[in-house]
Amino acid sequence: MSIIKTEKLSKVYNPDTVPVHALREVTMSIEQGEFTAIVGPSGSGKTTLLNMLGGLDRPSDGSVFINDTNVTGLSDKKRIDFRLNNIGFVFQHYNLIPVFTARENVSFIMLLQKRGKEEMQRRADQLLEEVGLGDRKDARPGELSGGQQQRVAVARALATEPRFILADEPTANLDSASAMNLLDLMEQMNREKGVTFIFSTHDQRVIERARRVITMVDGRIDTDEVRKSETDAA
Amino acid sequence: MNMLLTISWRNIWRHPARSGILLVAIIAGLWAGIVTMGWGKGMVQQRSDYLIRSELSHAQIHHPEFLAEREPWMHIPEAEEVSRWLAGDERIRNHTMRSRADAMAQSPLTTTGVRLIGVDIDTEPDVTTMHRQLTVGEYLDSDVRQPVFIGERLAEKLNLEIGHRLVVRFQDMDNEITAGAFTISGLYRTASSDFDERNVFVRKEHLSELLAQEPVVHEIAMVLHDMEMVDEVVADLNRLFPGVSAQSWYEISPELRYMNDMIGIMLYFIIGIIMLALAFGILNTMLMAIFERVRELGMLLSIGMSKRRVFSMIMLESVMLSLSGAAAGMLLSRLSIGWLSRHGIDLSMFGDGLAEFGIDAVIYPVLDGQDFVVVAIIVIAATLIASIWPGLKAIRLNPIVAARE
Numbered sequence: 142m143s144i145i146k147t148e149k150l151s152k153v154y155n156p157d158t159v160p161v162h163a164l165r166e167v168t169m170s171i172e173q174g175e176f177t178a179i180v181g182p183s184g185s186g187k188t189t190l191l192n193m194l195g196g197l198d199r200p201s202d203g204s205v206f207i208n209d210t211n212v213t214g215l216s217d218k219k220r221i222d223f224r225l226n227n228i229g230f231v232f233q234h235y236n237l238i239p240v241f242t243a244r245e246n247v248s249f250i251m252l253l254q255k256r257g258k259e260e261m262q263r264r265a266d267q268l269l270e271e272v273g274l275g276d277r278k279d280a281r282p283g284e285l286s287g288g289q290q291q292r293v294a295v296a297r298a299l300a301t302e303p304r305f306i307l308a309d310e311p312t313a314n315l316d317s318a319s320a321m322n323l324l325d326l327m328e329q330m331n332r333e334k335g336v337t338f339i340f341s342t343h344d345q346r347v348i349e350r351a352r353r354v355i356t357m358v359d360g361r362i363d364t365d366e367v368r369k370s371e372t373d374a375a
Numbered sequence: 376m377n378m379l380l381t382i383s384w385r386n387i388w389r390h391p392a393r394s395g396i397l398l399v400a401i402i403a404g405l406w407a408g409i410v411t412m413g414w415g416k417g418m419v420q421q422r423s424d425y426l427i428r429s430e431l432s433h434a435q436i437h438h439p440e441f442l443a444e445r446e447p448w449m450h451i452p453e454a455e456e457v458s459r460w461l462a463g464d465e466r467i468r469n470h471t472m473r474s475r476a477d478a479m480a481q482s483p484l485t486t487t488g489v490r491l492i493g494v495d496i497d498t499e500p501d502v503t504t505m506h507r508q509l510t511v512g513e514y515l516d517s518d519v520r521q522p523v524f525i526g527e528r529l530a531e532k533l534n535l536e537i538g539h540r541l542v543v544r545f546q547d548m549d550n551e552i553t554a555g556a557f558t559i560s561g562l563y564r565t566a567s568s569d570f571d572e573r574n575v576f577v578r579k580e581h582l583s584e585l586l587a588q589e590p591v592v593h594e595i596a597m598v599l600h601d602m603e604m605v606d607e608v609v610a611d612l613n614r615l616f617p618g619v620s621a622q623s624w625y626e627i628s629p630e631l632r633y634m635n636d637m638i639g640i641m642l643y644f645i646i647g648i649i650m651l652a653l654a655f656g657i658l659n660t661m662l663m664a665i666f667e668r669v670r671e672l673g674m675l676l677s678i679g680m681s682k683r684r685v686f687s688m689i690m691l692e693s694v695m696l697s698l699s700g701a702a703a704g705m706l707l708s709r710l711s712i713g714w715l716s717r718h719g720i721d722l723s724m725f726g727d728g729l730a731e732f733g734i735d736a737v738i739y740p741v742l743d744g745q746d747f748v749v750v751a752i753i754v755i756a757a758t759l760i761a762s763i764w765p766g767l768k769a770i771r772l773n774p775i776v777a778a779r780e
Contacts, residue, residue: 188775197677197775218681225679232778236674240385252378253680297678309779 144304144337145171145194150203152189152360163189165360166203171305171339176331178340178348181357188309190357191341195228195307196220208304225253229298229306233313235290237282243269243293244278247300254301268296272326288319295326305337312344324350379684383691386664394696397660401653401700401754402707408649409708409750412642413740414720419638421735423631425566428504430574431624431631432596433605436612439620441593442627445477447586448548451619454592460615461597466604469501470597474582474590478545480575482533489529489575491543493582502596505563505576512537512561521581523557526571527564535559543575548587555585566735568727643749650753654761657693661765664692672769673777682770689769693762694755701754705747715740 152164164186171177171194179187192198193205196212205212207227215223224230237246247265256264269278272292274285282290291311298306308327312320328350330336340347348354356364387394427433436457438449451457454472461470474493479486496515500506505524506514515522523541535541540556547553557577565571583591599605605623612621625632665672675685719737722729726736 192775195677221676221679221681224677230674230678230778232670232674232677234670234779236670236778238382238671240382240389245381249378249382250678253678253684301679 142173143170144173144208145169145339146206147190147193148204148206150190150193150205151201152186152193152198153201156201162360164193164200167360167362168203169355169362169365171337173304174331174335174337175353176328176338176351177353177355178342178351179355179357180342180348181363185357186360187341187357189360191307191309191339194339195230196224225250226301227304229301229303231291231294231298231306231308231311233310235282235287235294235314237290237293237297239282242279242281243274243285243296246282246293247296250297250300264300265296268299269293271299271330272296286319287315288322291315291319291323292326295323295330299330299336305339308338308340308342310342310344311340312342312347317346320344320346379688379691380695383688383695386668386688386692387696389664393660393663397656397696398700398703400656401697402704404649404653405701405704405750405754406708406711408646409705409742409747410711410715410740411645412746412750413708413712413715413742414738415638415642416742416746417716417740418734418738419635420741421739422566423635425735426628426631427602427624429508429565430503430505430570431628432502433599433602434597434609434612434621434623435627436595436597436616436619436621437593439618441620442622445475446550447476447546447591447593448550449593450474450548451592451595453616453618454590454595457595457612457616457619460612461595464608464611466599466601466608468598468600469498470595471495471498471502472579472592473499473594473596474579474586475593476545476582476586478543478575480529480533481542481544482535482539484534485532487529487532488573489543490573491545491582492574492576493579494576495579502598508563508565509561510564512559514561515576515578517560519558519560521555521557522560522578524561524563524576525559526574527562528568528571529573529575530559530562532572537562541575545585547585548591553585555581557581566729567732643753646750646753650757653697653754654757657697657758657761658764660696661689661693661762662768665689665765665769669772669777669780672772673774673780676770676772676774677778686766686770689766690759690762693758693765697754697758701751705750708742709747712740712742 147167147169150164150167154161154163167190179190181187193200200213212220212223238249241249244265247268248261251261251264266278269275272295274289274292277285277289285293312323315323324346327338331338340351342348352368354366355362436451438451441449458470458472461467472495476491478489478491480489494515510527515524525541530536537559539559541559542554542556544552544554583589599608609621609623672685716739719739721737723736729736
C-alpha cells in the first residue's frame with residue numbers, strides 16, 4: 142500500500158531570473174514499511190525531493206499525496222499540523238533542544254500534539270528504552286555522545302507515531318560504530334514495528350542497508366533499485 | 376504553556392553571563408530611573424507641601440482684586456461672617472485671618488521691600504507651620520513690644536539682630552503713608568531664601584492698628600481635613616459669599632501645579648530613555664539568541680511547531696528576562712526609596728543653590744504604588760516591542776535551510 146505518491150513533481154528555483162530546475166516531473170511512490178535511500182550527487186535534487194515529501198516546501202508543479210491527502214494543496218497552517226501528526230524528522234545535526242533532557246526532548250513534540258502528561262512521560266520513557274537510552278533519560282544533549290543524541294532524535298521522530306520518518310543525512314556526523322548502531326536501531330524499528338524510513342544520504346553504509354535505492358540525477362530519478370531483504374530472500 | 380515557559384526560562388540561562396549582564400543592566404537602569412523619579416517627586420512634593428503648610432494653606436479668601444492690586448483697602452468686610460461659616464463646616468479643619476501690607480523695611484544700613492503679614496497667633500499655628508521655622512529668639516507670642524518675626528536672610532541684609540527695631544513704612548486704608556516700629560523677637564529660616572528675605576510676620580492686631588485702628592482682614596486661610604475637597608469648598612464659598620474670592624492653593628500658585636505636572640512628565644521622559652536603552656539591550660540579546668539557535672528553530676518549525684508558538688516562545692523569553700530584572704530592580708528601588716524616604720538624600724553641599732529655588736537641602740524621595748505599576752507597564756511594553764523583531768526573524772526562517780545550518 143502506497144503511503145506516499147508524487148505526480149510529475151517539479152521544482153524551479155528563481156523562475157524569473159536564473160531558473161534552476163531542482164526537480165523535473167518526478168513521479169514515484171513509497172510503500173508502507175519501506176527502508177529507502179534517496180541518493181545522488183550534490184545538486185541532483187534529493188534534498189528538494191525530501192523537502193517535498195516532508196511538506197516543508199511547495200512544488201512549482203505536480204502533487205504530493207500522503208495517504209491520499211494532497212499535501213501540496215494544504216494551507217501553511219494545515220501543513221504544519223500535517224507534518225506534526227504524520228511525519229517524523231531526523232536531522233544531520235540531531236537538532237535537539239539543548240536545555241531539555243532526553244526525556245523532555247522526546248516529550249516536547251507530543252506536547253505539541255496536546256497529549257496528556259502521563260502518556261507523554263510513559264511513551265518518552267518507553268521510546269528511550271527502545272533506542273537504548275533508558276539510563277540516560279535525564280541527560281541533556283551536551284552530556285550525550287553524537288550517536289546517543291541521534292538516538293534521542295529517532296525516539297523524538299517516533300514519538301508522534303508518524304506514518305514515515307524522513308532522515309536527512311542521519312549518519313553524516315557519526316563515527317562508524319555509532320553510525321552502524323544507529324542503522325541497526327532504525328532497521329530494527331523498520332522490521333519490528335513496520336516504521337517507514339526514507340533517507341537522503343551520501344553515506345555508503347546507509348545505501349548498503351537500504352532495501353530500495355532511488356538515485357537522483359539532474360532533478361530526475363535516474364535509477365530506482367529495489368533490493369530483496371534478508372527475509373524476502375529467505 | 377508550561378512547556379513553553381520551561382523552555383523559555385531555560386533558554387534564558389543558556390548563557391548565564393550574557394543574561395546576567397542584561398539582568399544587572401535592567402536592575403541598575405530601573406533602580407536609577409525609579410530612584411530618580413522618587414527623588415524628583417519627593418523634591419516637588421516637599422516644595423508643594425512646604426508651601427501649602429507654611430504659606431498657601433489649602434485655600435484662601437481675599438477681596439476679589441486683592442491678589443492683583445494689593446491695595447490696603449481691599450479687605451474682607453464680611454470676614455467675621457465667613458469665619459463663622461468656616462468654623463461650622465465639617466470639611467474645614469482650621470482657619471485663620473490675616474491682615475497684609477506691602478511695605479518698605481528700613482534699617483540704618485539699607486531699605487528693602489517686604490510683605491507684612493499680620494497673623495493671629497492663636498489660630499495661625501493651626502493652619503501654617505511658620506512658627507516651627509524659628510531658628511533664633513521667640514515667635515510672635517514673645518513679651519517684647521510689638522514683636523516681629525523675620526527671616527535670617529532679611530536680618531542679614533538689614534544687618535539686624537534679635538531685639539533690634541525694624542521700621543516699616545506702608546500705605547494705610549486711607550492710602551496715607553504710615554510707619555511702625557517693631558522689635559525683632561525671632562528669626563526664621565525656610566527652604567526658600569527668597570521667601571525669607573521678603574516675608575515679615577507681625578501680630579494681626581498690631582498691623583490692623585496701623586492700617587485702620589480697627590480689625591482689618593485681608594486674607595482668610597484654611598486647611599481642610601481632606602485636601603481633595605478643596606474645589607468643592609472653594610465653590611461653596613464663592614457661591615455663598617459673592618463679595619469675596621475663594622481660591623484653592625493651585626489657583627493661588629498655579630506655577631506649583633505646573634511644576635508638579637512638569638516634573639511628572641520629565642521623570643517619565645527619563646524612564647522612557649532608560650527603557651529605550653533596555654529595549655536595545657533586549658533586542659541585541661534576543662537577536663544573538665536567534666542567530667545562535669537557527670538550527671534548533673529550524674527543527675522546531677520543521678517538526679510541526681506552529682509559527683505562533685515559536686513567536687510566543689521568543690516573546691516569553693524576553694518578557695521573562697525583563698520581568699525578572701524588573702521585579703528585582705523594582706524591589707531594590709522600593710527598598711532604597713523606603714530607606715531614603717526615612718533618612719533623606721542630603722544635598723547640603725548644594726544647599727545655598729537649592730534654597731534659591733525654595734528646595735530643601737535634604738530630599739525625601741516618595742513614590743506610590745501607581746508609579747511602580749506604570750514603570751512595570753512601561754518595562755513590559757518596551758520588552759514586547761523590542762522582542763517583535765527577533766520573534767519575526769525566528770518565524771521567517773526557512774525551516775529546511777535553518778535545520779541544516
